[in-house]
Amino acid sequence: MNVVGLLAFAVAGSLKASDAGLDLFGVAVLGVLTALGGGTVRDVLVNRPPASLTTTGDMTVALVGVALAVVLARRAPEHVRILDSRAFLVSDAVGLAAFAATGALVGTDAGLAPYGVVVLAAVTAVGGGSFADVFLGRVPVVLREDFYATPALLGGGVFLFARVVGAPTGVSAGACAGVVFALRMLALRREWRLPQV
Amino acid sequence: MNVVGLLAFAVAGSLKASDAGLDLFGVAVLGVLTALGGGTVRDVLVNRPPASLTTTGDMTVALVGVALAVVLARRAPEHVRILDSRAFLVSDAVGLAAFAATGALVGTDAGLAPYGVVVLAAVTAVGGGSFADVFLGRVPVVLREDFYATPALLGGGVFLFARVVGAPTGVSAGACAGVVFALRMLALRREWRLPQV
Amino acid sequence: MNVVGLLAFAVAGSLKASDAGLDLFGVAVLGVLTALGGGTVRDVLVNRPPASLTTTGDMTVALVGVALAVVLARRAPEHVRILDSRAFLVSDAVGLAAFAATGALVGTDAGLAPYGVVVLAAVTAVGGGSFADVFLGRVPVVLREDFYATPALLGGGVFLFARVVGAPTGVSAGACAGVVFALRMLALRREWRLPQV
Structure with a gap:
């Protein structure tokens, strides 16, 4: 699941950068940032060496995503078609779910407060894409309209609830990922949006 | 003082996000980021677990500010009136003062050099609002025109001076906060600005 | 070499901020951020206290650069002339080379994977300027068109290669810096660019 997510996120970031007219280096940076940025900030927030820099697997997958x-x-010059395809949207939702579960796990391991666990789930899942948007001079789309971060937050809550009622870590993480994936797919089908304020 | 500051900062960030047309999640993120972002970056810079994620008090206050x-x-659709009201400006200056003093304290505890203590006072005080501006695609207002970060820098200097002449930590922090608050209120009344270069 | 680089980077950041109409505080922040931001993020990524905050030398040099x-x-109101002068471009390339070598060294010391060492070389070299661009609401120029980050990446690779074939640390760092400087000067002379995607 993690590999699918890294690939989907790297493809999304790279295509966004290509649409914005960046050069090859910029495309690679935004692809890698989208795939690994959330996890890197997650690790920095809990004061541990970022897995993206101390291991080789994640970066390799992200670079494969960039190449793809x-x-x-x-x-296909019309990237919108790729990013709107069912294959991409499902892969992206798988990544969202896997990343949220990993973030909740890392937050629990680090002894964070409940809020912190939920924040870490969301940062891991949507941080990379948001930073990529900021680098492109845009307000992150997750802050504006997409029902994308909310599943991650709710998934973090599900993780906490499962832990509180005594579920083992693996089950809690699975429940978190399942809820995030289901909510995201439902949100896409029903075009859910949060209200403006 | 810290609670007043967290509330004022969260209200300011949320209203800014609402004016920019963000959805409910975006409004909450910008409110929380404005209130807790400076302190979180401060903690990351001195390699300690961010208080915003390991405790529940600060996040609760920030979320109350978002709800408010x-x-x-x-x-009141005209948010400018709220943000220009005397009650808001005084609360905001209280927050600026409290955050600068906390930043100077954390910097001293972490054994930073004098420059580092002053930088940490300023980052704690104006970091959250600046990151929120960046997420909205704007040049942070503190870098452009407001006499807002300068009191925090000078307050950091006052803290260092008080420590050098032998004042206890609490007195140094109080002197820092007092100077920041007084300078900020004076700057508002007299419409102080720094020159352009 | 490090001092030359800090000065060049601080001058570049400050002039960019001045052109963008920032006030004196904003000019100082962008100058300092350009000079010290890359190294600070590098240190945060490997969980060590940022040298920019625990020592006084680097910050002093950066502030001298801001004053300059x-x-x-x-x-000279036409800053472009300064930034296009041969003296500036050579100083800037010296900084790029010195920062990339330092980044590679720190990454190796911290036990990063090969990718991590290369990323750290590039982040140290181009991070500060990129963050300054983001604060100004611009897509970082290194992501768009300049052949500027690529020498740092290749220099990181040279460092790794030198270590693998058994060169002592100092020689590896020197080879890295030499390659970065040479590639950057060549890129300027021949107007190299990476392709768009």
Whole structure:
């Protein structure tokens, strides 16, 4: 699940950068940032060495995603079609779910307060894409309209609830990921939005 | 003082986000970020677990501020009036003073160099609002025109001076907060500005 | 070399801020951020106290750079001429080389994976300027068109290669810095660019 998510996020970030006219380095940076940025900030927030820099697996997958995006971008100039395809949206929701569960796990391991666990689930899941948006000079789309971060927050809550009622860590993480994925897919189908204030 | 500051900062961030057309999640994120962002970056810079994630008090106060802002935003569509009211400006200056003093204290505890203590006072005080501005795609207002960060920098200097002449920590922090608050209120009354370069 | 780089980066950041109409505080922040931001994020990523806050030397040099920029800005309103001068471009390339080598060294010391060492070389070298661009609401120029980050990435690779073939640390760092400087000067002369995607 993590690998699917890293690929989907890297493709999304790279295509966004390509649409914005960045050069090859910029496309690679935004792809990697979208895939690994949330997890890196998560690790920094709990004062541990970022897995993205101390291991090679995640970065390799992210770079494969960048390469895939470059190939796709040359073949299909209309990137919107790729990003709106069912295959992409499902992969992206899988990533959202996997990242939220990982964030909740890391937060619990680090001894954070309940709020902190929920924040870490959301930061891990939507942080990378948000930073990529900021680098492109845009207000992150998750803050404006997409029902995308809310599943991650609710998933963090589900994780906490499962832990409180005594579920083992693995089950709690699975319940979190399941809820995030289901809510995200429902939100896409029903076009859910949060109200403006 | 800290609670007043957290509330004022959360209200300011939330109203700014509401004016920018963000949805409920975005309004909550910007409110929380404005209130807790400076302290979180301060803690990350000195390699300690962020108080915003390991405790529940600060986040609760920030969320109360967000809720307050949502109520205010629905009642009074002209947010400028709220943010220009005397009650808000005084609360905001109290927060600026409290946050600068906390930043200077944490910097001293962490064994930073004098520059580092002053930087940490300023980052704690104006970091959250600046990051919120960046997320909204704006140049942080403290970098452009407001006489807002300068009191925090000078307050950090006062803290250092008090420590050098042998004042106890509590007195140094109080002197820092007092100077920041007085300078900020004076700056508002006299419309002080720094020159452009 | 480090001092030359800090000065060049601080001047570049300050002049950019002055052109954007920031006030004196904003000019100082962007100058300091450009000079010290990359190294600070590097240190945070490997969980060590940022040298920019625990020592006084680097910050002093950065502030001298800011003061220099203020004097230059008042004398020569056309900052482009300063930033396009040969003296500035060489100093800036020296900084790029020194910062990339320092980043690679810190990454190796911290036990990062090979990718991590290369990323840290690039973050140290181009991070400060990129954050300054983001604060000004711009897409970082290194992501768009300049052949500026690529030398730092390649220099990180040279450092790794030198270590693998058994070169002592000092020699590896020197080789890294030499390659970065040479590639950057060549890129300027030949107007190299990366392709868009």
